[in-house]
Structure formats: C-alpha cells, structure tokens
Amino acid sequence: MIQQELTDDLQLKWGRIQQAMKKMNADACLLSVDVNLYYTTGRIFSGYFYLETEGKPWFFVKRPNGLSNDQIEYIRKPEQIAEIFATRGMKMPEKLLLEADELSYNDYTRLQSIFNPKETGNATTLMRSLREIKTPWEIEQFRISAEKHARTYSEITDCFRPGMTDLEFQFEIEKRMRQNGSIGIFRAFGANMDIFMGSILAGENAEAPSPFDFALGGNGMDASCPLGANGTVLKDGTAIMVDMAGNYTSYMTDMTRVFAVGKLTEEAYRAHQTALTIQSEITNAARPGVVCSELYNIAARIAEKEGLAGNFMGTKQQAKFVGHGIGIQINELPVLTPRSREELQPDMVFALEPKFVIPGVGAVGIENSFLMTDSGVEKLTIFEEEIIQLY
Amino acid sequence: MIQQELTDDLQLKWGRIQQAMKKMNADACLLSVDVNLYYTTGRIFSGYFYLETEGKPWFFVKRPNGLSNDQIEYIRKPEQIAEIFATRGMKMPEKLLLEADELSYNDYTRLQSIFNPKETGNATTLMRSLREIKTPWEIEQFRISAEKHARTYSEITDCFRPGMTDLEFQFEIEKRMRQNGSIGIFRAFGANMDIFMGSILAGENAEAPSPFDFALGGNGMDASCPLGANGTVLKDGTAIMVDMAGNYTSYMTDMTRVFAVGKLTEEAYRAHQTALTIQSEITNAARPGVVCSELYNIAARIAEKEGLAGNFMGTKQQAKFVGHGIGIQINELPVLTPRSREELQPDMVFALEPKFVIPGVGAVGIENSFLMTDSGVEKLTIFEEEIIQLY
Numbered sequence: 001m002i003q004q005e006l007t008d009d010l011q012l013k014w015g016r017i018q019q020a021m022k023k024m025n026a027d028a029c030l031l032s033v034d035v036n037l038y039y040t041t042g043r044i045f046s047g048y049f050y051l052e053t054e055g056k057p058w059f060f061v062k063r064p065n066g067l068s069n070d071q072i073e074y075i076r077k078p079e080q081i082a083e084i085f086a087t088r089g090m091k092m093p094e095k096l097l098l099e100a101d102e103l104s105y106n107d108y109t110r111l112q113s114i115f116n117p118k119e120t121g122n123a124t125t126l127m128r129s130l131r132e133i134k135t136p137w138e139i140e141q142f143r144i145s146a147e148k149h150a151r152t153y154s155e156i157t158d159c160f161r162p163g164m165t166d167l168e169f170q171f172e173i174e175k176r177m178r179q180n181g182s183i184g185i186f187r188a189f190g191a192n193m194d195i196f197m198g199s200i201l202a203g204e205n206a207e208a209p210s211p212f213d214f215a216l217g218g219n220g221m222d223a224s225c226p227l228g229a230n231g232t233v234l235k236d237g238t239a240i241m242v243d244m245a246g247n248y249t250s251y252m253t254d255m256t257r258v259f260a261v262g263k264l265t266e267e268a269y270r271a272h273q274t275a276l277t278i279q280s281e282i283t284n285a286a287r288p289g290v291v292c293s294e295l296y297n298i299a300a301r302i303a304e305k306e307g308l309a310g311n312f313m314g315t316k317q318q319a320k321f322v323g324h325g326i327g328i329q330i331n332e333l334p335v336l337t338p339r340s341r342e343e344l345q346p347d348m349v350f351a352l353e354p355k356f357v358i359p360g361v362g363a364v365g366i367e368n369s370f371l372m373t374d375s376g377v378e379k380l381t382i383f384e385e386e387i388i389q390l391y
Numbered sequence: 392m393i394q395q396e397l398t399d400d401l402q403l404k405w406g407r408i409q410q411a412m413k414k415m416n417a418d419a420c421l422l423s424v425d426v427n428l429y430y431t432t433g434r435i436f437s438g439y440f441y442l443e444t445e446g447k448p449w450f451f452v453k454r455p456n457g458l459s460n461d462q463i464e465y466i467r468k469p470e471q472i473a474e475i476f477a478t479r480g481m482k483m484p485e486k487l488l489l490e491a492d493e494l495s496y497n498d499y500t501r502l503q504s505i506f507n508p509k510e511t512g513n514a515t516t517l518m519r520s521l522r523e524i525k526t527p528w529e530i531e532q533f534r535i536s537a538e539k540h541a542r543t544y545s546e547i548t549d550c551f552r553p554g555m556t557d558l559e560f561q562f563e564i565e566k567r568m569r570q571n572g573s574i575g576i577f578r579a580f581g582a583n584m585d586i587f588m589g590s591i592l593a594g595e596n597a598e599a600p601s602p603f604d605f606a607l608g609g610n611g612m613d614a615s616c617p618l619g620a621n622g623t624v625l626k627d628g629t630a631i632m633v634d635m636a637g638n639y640t641s642y643m644t645d646m647t648r649v650f651a652v653g654k655l656t657e658e659a660y661r662a663h664q665t666a667l668t669i670q671s672e673i674t675n676a677a678r679p680g681v682v683c684s685e686l687y688n689i690a691a692r693i694a695e696k697e698g699l700a701g702n703f704m705g706t707k708q709q710a711k712f713v714g715h716g717i718g719i720q721i722n723e724l725p726v727l728t729p730r731s732r733e734e735l736q737p738d739m740v741f742a743l744e745p746k747f748v749i750p751g752v753g754a755v756g757i758e759n760s761f762l763m764t765d766s767g768v769e770k771l772t773i774f775e776e777e778i779i780q781l782y
Contacts, residue, residue, distance in 0.1 A: 034583040043614040044583060045602040064600035064608065064617075065708050098496075105491045105499035106513075107582070122497075171569040178562040184587030185616045191498070192425040192435060196575030209455035211436040217455065223434040224641035224719070225576045226455075250615035317456050328615070 006042045009137035013040060014057060016130050021053050027093035028052045029123045030111060033102040035187060035328045036127050038250060048078065052093070060084070082114050092116070097123035128189070132325055132333040133347045134251075139371060141251035142326075142349055146369060146380040148180045148248035149255050153383050155180075156242060156259065160390045166202045166229035166240065167221060173200075173244055181248045187329045195330075198244030199228035206241065206363040209317035213331070215353050216241070216314055216363055236262035239362030239387070241355070245330075246369070246381070254326050254351035255381040256367030259388045268364050271356035272387050274306045275365035278322070278354035283370065286377045292340035296322050299354050300338070311356040323352040326369060348372040349380075397433045400528035404431060405448060407521050412444050418484035419443045420514045421502060424493040426578060426719045427518050429641060439469065443484070451475070473505050483507070488514035519580070523716055523724040524738045525642075530762060532642035533717075533740055537760060537771040539571045539639035540646050544774050546571075547633060547650065551781045557593045557620035557631065558612060564591070564635055572639045578720045586721075589635030590619035597632065597754040600708035604722070606744050607632070607705055607754055627653035630753030630778070632746070636721075637760070637772070645717050645742035646772040647758030650779045659755050662747035663778050665697045666756035669713070669745035670776075674761065677768045683731035687713050690745050691729070702747040714743040717760060739763040740771075 017040070021029060031040060031049040040049045040057065047061040059072045060081050073084050085092060096117040098108055101124035112120060134142070152173070159172035174197050178184070186195050193212055201218045210217030210227050219230040234240060238261045246253030258272060278299045285298060299322040303312035313319040325332035326349055334342045334350065349372070355365030366385055370377040408431070412420060422431060422440040431440045431448065438452040450463045451472050464475050476483060487508040489499055492515035503511060525533070543564070550563035565588050569575070577586050584603055592609045601608030601618050610621040625631060629652045637644030649663060669690045676689060690713040694703035704710040716723035717740055725733045725741065740763070746756030757776055761768040 032582070034585060037583070038615050044585070044617055046583060046604070047602075063602045063604075063708065066600055100496045101498075103496055104582070105489075105494055105496050106515075107492075108496035124497075167569075171566055174569065175562055175566045178558075178565065183613045183616050185585050187585075191423070191495070192428070192437060194425060194435070194576050194578075209457055211438075211454045213437070213454075222574045222641060224429050225574050226435055250613060317454065 005137060009135050010040065010042060012135050013130070014051060017051055017126070018053050020126055020130060021097065024097075024121060024126070026053070026095045026097050026121050029097035029126065030115070031099060031123060031127070033099050036099065036123070038328060039127065039131060047075065048081065050081070078111060078114055095119040095121060097121040097126055099123045099127070101125070128333055131327055133345060134327065134349050135347075138251055138327070139347065139349070141249040142253055142369065142371070142380055145246045145248040145251055145253040146255075146382070149246035149253045149381055150383040152177050152180045152182075152244070153242070153255065153257055156257070157388065157390060160234070160259070162391065164234055166200050166205070166232045166234060169234060169240070170200045170229050170244075173242065177244060182245065183247050183250065186245050186247055186252075189329045189331050193331070194225055195227055196225060200240060200242055200244070201228065201363050202232045202234055202240045203238045203362050204360065205230050205232045206239075206357045207315050207359060209314070213319075215319045215321075215355055216357065217317065234261050237264060237361065238262075239264050239268055239358065239364050240390075241363040241365070243367060250328055252326055252328075252330055253369040253381050254330060254353070254367055255369060255383070256353060256355070256365065257383065257385070257388060258364050259390050261390050264361055264387065265358065268358045268361045269387065270306075271308055271311060271358055272364040274302060274308055275354040275356060276385060278302050279352060279366050279368070282322075282352055283377050283379070286344055286370070286372065288344055288346055288372065288374065290344050292334045292336045292342045292344065293338055296336045296338050296340070303356075308356055311358060313355055315357045315359060322354055323350050325350045344372050346372050346374050396528060400526050401431065401433060403526050404521070405442060408442055408517070409444050411517055411521060412488065415488075415512060415517070417444070417486045417488050417512050420488035420517065421506070422490060422514060422518070424490050427490065427514070429719055430518065430522060438466065439472065441472070469502060469505055486510040486512060488512040488517055490514045490518070492516070519724055522718055524736060525718065525740050526738075529642055529718070530738065530740070532640040533644055533760065533762070533771055536637045536639040536642055536644040537646075537773070540637035540644045540772055541774040543567050543571045543573075543635070544633070544646065544648055547648070548779065548781060551625070551650070553782065555625055557591050557596070557623045557625060560625060560631070561588075561591045561620050561635075564633065568635060573636065574638050574641065577636050577638055577643075580720045580722050584722070585616055586618055587616060591631060591633055591635070592619065592754050593623045593625055593631045594629045594753050595751065596621050596623045597630075597748045598706050598750060600705070604710075606710045606712075606746055607748065608708065625652050628655060628752065629653075630655050630659055630749065630755050631781075632754040632756070634758060641719055643717055643719075643721055644760040644772050645721060645744070645758055646760060646774070647744060647746070647756065648774065648776070648779060649755050650781050652781050655752055655778065656749065659749045659752045660778065661697075662699055662702060662749055663755040665693060665699055666745040666747060667776060669693050670743060670757050670759070673713075673743055674768050674770070677735055677761070677763065679735055679737050679763065679765065681735045683725045683727045683733045683735065684729055687727045687729050687731070694747075699747055702749060704746055706748045706750060713745055714741050716741045735763050737763050737765050
C-alpha cells in the first residue's frame with residue numbers, strides 16, 4: 001500500500017501466512033489488531049485484513065476514508081463482510097483463524113457468528129510464531145532503530161546534572177529520543193503492560209517489584225503507571241540503569257546501559273562484569289538449533305557461581321527470563337526462560353539482558369539486541385558496555 | 392490500599408458497584424483490566440479484583456509480590472481462585488460479570504470455565520456506566536490535572552521558534568508537560584486507539600483522515616502511528632491546533648488551543664469565533680436531564696447556519712461527535728453524538744470540542760473539560776480561548 005519495497009515485504013509475509021495456514025488446514029485468517037494489521041499491510045487502520053490460503057488479501061476498512069485499491073472494501077460494521085462475500089460469490093471459510101488472545105470476547109464472538117465457521121483456530125498464536133522470523137525489510141528497520149538508539153545513548157552523559165532526580169534525567173533523555181526520531185509509542189503483548197518510553201532505575205527503586213512482566217520494576221511516578229523512575233535523587237554512589245525504548249522505527253531495538261554517579265561499590269562493578277561475561281558466554285553459544293533454555297541456564301549458572309543468584313534479574317521479585325524476542329512489540333518470541341524448548345533460528349531478533357540488582361546501589365548489567373544469522377549472532381546495538389561515569 | 396482518602400473513595404466505588412449488581416441480579420464481578428483495577432483498588436497490578444454484592448472485595452494477585460492485606464491472596468494462575476473459594480467455603484457466583492469488551496476471548500473463556508456460572512454479564516458495560524459519574528476524589532484529581540494542563544499551555548508560546556516543524560514544536564511541549572508532572576501514559580477505550588502524548592495539527596495535515604475515533608486526524612510521523620504531527624513546517628499563515636494530553640493525574644483533562652503563525656485567513660478567525668459560540672451555547676444549555684444529542688444538535692445547527700458544516704469536525708472525514716466523557720480513559724461516557732439519548736447527570740466530567748478544519752490553514756476551535764454540577768457546568772480548564780499569536 002506504500003512503496004514498492006514494502007509491497008515486496010508484504011507479499012513475502014502473506015506467502016508465509018498462507019503456507020502456515022495450509023499446514024494447519026485453515027482456510028483463512030481475519031486480522032484486526034494494530035500489530036497484525038501493521039505487519040500485514042504496512043499501516044494501521046480501523047478494519048480487517050482477510051487472507052485465504054491462495055490469492056491476494058482483502059482489506060475491509062472502516063477508517064480512514066480515501067484509501068483506494070481493488071482489494072479494499074469499505075464497511076461500517078463487520079456484518080457487511082458476509083454481504084460482500086455473498087455478492088462476490090466468495091466462499092466462507094470452514095476453518096477460520098481469529099486473534100483469540102487479542103480480540104475482546106465480544107468482538108471475537110461477533111466475528112464467529114458472522115462467519116459461522118465449522119472450526120476456529122488461534123491467529124494470535126500463528127502470527128506471533130510467524131513474526132518471530134524477521135524479513136529482510138524488518139531487519140533493515142531494526143538496523144535503523146539500533147543506530148538511532150545508540151546515538152541517543154551517546155548523548156545521555158550530556159543529560160546529567162548533579163542533584164537531579166531520575167525523572168528529571170529521564171525527561172532530558174526523552175527529548176533527545178524524540179529529536180533522534182523516536183515514534184513514542186511503545187507496544188507490548190499482553191494485558192496491563194503499560195509503559196511510557198522505557199525505564200530508568202536508580203538506587204533503591206531498582207528493587208521495587210513491578211506488576212509487569214518486564215525484566216525489572218521500579219515504583220514509577222504514579223500508582224496508575226507503576227514502573228521505572230520514581231523521583232529518586234541521583235546522589236553519589238548510585239547506579240542508574242537506562243533502558244529507554246528503541247522505537248525509532250516500528251521495529252524496536254532494546255538496549256540497556258549503566259551510568260554511575262560517583263563511585264559505586266566493588267560488588268556493583270563485579271556484578272556488572274559478571275553480566276558482561278554472561279552476555280559473551282551466551283552469544284558464543286547461540287547458534288541455530290540451540291534451545292532457548294540452554295541460554296538461560298548459562299546465565300543462571302554463572303550468576304550462581306559468582307554468588308549473585310539472589311541479585312540476578314531482581315531481588316525482591318526476580319524475572320525468570322534473560323532475553324526475549326523483539327519486533328513491533330517489545331516482548332515477542334522467543335523467550336529465553338529456564339523451560340523454553342524453542343530452538344534458535346536464523347532471522348530471529350532478540351534482546352539479551354543479564355542484569356543484577358545491588359541493594360542500596362541500583363541495577364547493573366547490560367542489554368543488547370541481536371540478530372540470529374546462519375552461524376551465530378550479530379550485535380545490532382553497538383555502544384560502550386562498561387559502566388559509564390557521569391562525573 | 393494507599394492513603395485514607397483513597398480508601399474512602401474506594402469504599403464509595405465498591406458500594407456503587409454492589410448496588411448496581413443487585414439491580415442486575417448479578418452475584419459478583421471479576422475485574423482485571425488496568426483501568427478497572429485502578430478504579431477499584433487505586434493501583435495497577437497483575438491479577439483480579441473480585442466483589443460480591445455484600446462484603447469486602449478480594450484481591451487475587453500475581454504480581455507485584457509483597458502486597459499485604461487480609462483480603463489479598465497470591466496466585467500464579469486464575470484456576471487457583473476456584474481452589475481458594477473451596478478452601479474458604481466461599482460460594483461460587485451464579486451470575487458473574489466479566490469484562491466482555493476488554494478481556495481477550497481466551498482470557499474470558501478461561502475465567503468462564505473456572506467459575507462456570509449459570510449466567511455471565513458484561514462488566515465492561517457496568518464499569519463504564521459507573522465510571523461516568525465521578526466521585527469527589529476523582530473530581531479533585533481532574534482539578535489537579537486541569538491546573539497543570541493550563542500551566543503547560545501557558546508555556547507553549549515559549550516553545551515556538553520560527554522555521555520549526557510541528558514535530559519539533561511538539562517535542563518542546565512534551566518536555567514542558569513532563570516537567571509539569573505529566574505521567575505520560577495516555578489511555579483510551581477500544582482497539583487500535585494508539586496515541587502518544589496528544590496531537591498537534593498544522594496546515595494541510597489537519598485534513599488528513601485518521602483511522603482512529605478521535606475528533607481529528609493527521610498523518611503522524613510514521614505509518615505505525617498515524618495521528619497528529621507529521622513534520623509540517625510552521626510557516627506564516629498556519630494555524631496550529633494543540634490538543635496535548637492532560638495526563639497529570641490518572642484522571643485526564645482534555646483541552647485544545649489554537650496558535651497562529653503570522654496572520655490567518657478571515658475564514659479561520661470567523662470559524663474560531665463560531666466554535667466559541669458553540670461552546671457558549673452548549674454550556675448554557677447543559678443541565679442535568681438534558682439529552683446529549685441536543686447538545687450535539689446545537690453545535691451542528693450553528694455550524695450549518697454559519698455555512699461551516701463542511702468544515703465541522705473535519706473535512707475529508709468528519710467526526711460525528713462534539714464532546715465525550717473523560718476519566719482514566721480519554722473516551723469515557725457520555726458521548727455527545729447526534730443520536731445519544733443519554734441524559735446529563737451531576738458529577739459527569741466531559742470534554743467539549745467544537746472544531747473546524749480550514750483547508751490550507753489548519754484546524755481552529757476550542758476544547759475544554761467541564762464538570763456537571765446540580766445546576767449547570769463548571770469549566771475546569773481555564774486558559775485564554777482566542778487564537779494565540781506566536782509572533
């Protein structure tokens with residue numbers, strides 16, 4: 001619907017969906033949540049994307065008006081899709097895939113009664129699985145995000161002034177992000193995963209447990225958004241973990257660096273080196289075919305050996321993963337957990353984030369975004385990895 | 392769960408939910424989406440709020456850990472709620488309300504099979520209807536947001552530099568917002584309603600139709616977030632409509648002002664005055680018992696009379712409302728549409744936004760947030776309403 005390059009990319013994605021549907025004996029999928037519309041059409045609209053196992057997709061659009069394409073039909077409500085099918089002599093699908101983990105119960109059952117298929121399947125599961133393997137165009141988007149992400153991080157030391165709070169520091173960084181092209185929107189999969197522009201954790205706030213399924217927590221500035229910076233004064237001896245969004249294209253990179261106000265404890269520096277060791281051991285081990293749990297176990301084993309198991313991925317509440325797929329949403333597949341049996345495959349893009357929380361100091365560690373290649377991993381987010389001294 | 396004042400507020404809300412459930416012959420409701428959890432508990436967590444028609448609520452919490460209260464039970468998965476009911480000898484509800492417009496199909500059917508009620512009802516409809524009438528504590532939150540919202544708007548002229556784009560202008564305003572206490576998160580009801588920090592529309596971009604059900608559109612900076620500023624240069628003769636978020640507490644005010652670069656066309660100034668007239672006619676007419684469609688019709692009639700019907704609430708795509716309830720989400724009830732039969736009631740809080748799009752110039756008009764009182768409306772967002780000259 002936009003430039004040629006994007007159309008080629010869309011055709012590649014449509015083909016992958018069709019191939020997967022054939023394997024599942026599904027006749028068609030109907031998609032309407034923002035991330036799946038963007039993935040399959042290159043834009044967000046209010047309406048539906050409909051694809052059968054053969055042929056071109058149909059776009060049933062409510063808004064915006066003015067789109068034109070011979071596969072677009074304007075509708076006011078989804079019931080009209082059935083009328084269009086009848087008019088055009090199109091066959092209703094016997095097995096239809098709907099976004100069962102994303103559509104509301106009422107929207108799902110409404111679509112079910114319109115199409116009345118013999119069988120339904122879960123389009124959420126299908127799309128999350130397909131979106132795991134990135135296309136060349138998507139990989140290029142990550143590269144653009146990664147470069148701008150690193151550029152913003154190179155400006156972070158300029159954002160610091162002694163005596164400021166974590167929030168004041170964050171506001172300066174947010175502005176640099178926007179000036180470097182951040183789109184602002186931060187998409188996550190799952191309910192109640194609200195986050196604004198990323199997370200900065202300093203001092204004791206790094207220990208605060210969060211309601212969310214992100215790596216670390218923080219109290220946030222308000223009970224309605226309990227994550228990240230909370231007004232902590234950035235005093236001497238504080239580690240500041242900066243994990244701000246890489247949303248410079250619609251494909252987000254994920255990247256964390258640690259900044260120090262004055263001198264940190266020896267334990268903090270040692271834990272940071274341990275995180276770097278974990279990163280290097282995991283990236284050495286990562287190859288197509290390696291099972292994700294093995295990568296998690298490398299991290300857990302090193303943390304244990306260094307006596308840092310109680311600090312690994314939190315203290316009062318510990319996240320049970322050390323990495324996760326990234327894409328249009330920040331928490332795509334695969335997830336590097338103790339039990340994941342999923343194997344790494346070429347063209348997966350994932351973030352690896354071994355982190356330690358040191359009571360009284362803050363959080364230390366590293367996060368980078370990696371592309372799986374045929375032989376190993378390529379680091380996308382290139383920037384200084386030692387703890388960066390603010391003054 | 393936090394301070395005394397909030398507990399009183401929560402008890403008031405619980406009582407209202409219980410009263411409404413009795414009327415519906417419902418036995419209990421189970422809530423878990425962010426806005427309903429915040430409304431009923433004063434915080435966001437991962438888990439469930441359960442309330443029967445009598446007695447105190449139960450909190451079934453997955454994360455964060457460390458919360459303590461004799462009504463809190465920690466769970467890993469919702470199936471454990473049934474086990475807790477059995478252990479405690481609690482009766483399973485015969486009619487259970489679930490968030491049918493917000494929970495995913497899979498989450499909803501999972502809860503349904505755990506509770507296996509004879510009947511289910513829609514907790515989304517109930518909660519949106521109850522949330523429409525604000526409590527004293529909520530009204531106080533709007534007052535705080537309104538004051539900070541106006542303070543940010545008073546700094547907008549300082550954000551402008553000749554030659555800048557709408558996006559550069561917006562980044563400056565966003566930073567002022569954050570410094571004045573903006574929480575950042577912008578919550579809307581419904582699918583695919585992604586918006587980042589509000590909207591700025593200048594020049595031709597004000598005509599761009601949006602996929603969203605907001606008042607106006609704009610192309611946005613990326614196809615993955617097609618709303619608002621798009622890089623338009625703010626040249627002489629441009630109207631800039633600033634409709635940035637009032638998210639300074641978890642209760643959002645809504646407020647729009649227009650800024651002019653150089654001199655606008657006569658038609659633009661005239662349309663702006665028409666919007667002010669609409670605002671004043673509607674606020675004069677608004678009293679408890681007045682039907683919302685009557686307010687919309689006042690606006691439509693004036694726009695028609697002034698020959699501006701084709702510019703009212705857009706040109707290429709026109710929004711069919713002139714106001715909407717506000718709260719934890721920006722699009723709460725009531726909605727001022729041509730067909731709404733809903734009556735105004737005391738303690739509703741709504742935004743009124745008569746706007747006109749003038750091709751080649753931009754958008755003009757006004758938006759303020761109002762509290763319904765026993766006798767009329769009180770304007771919450773107090774700030775200059777004429778078009779503000781930038782230089």
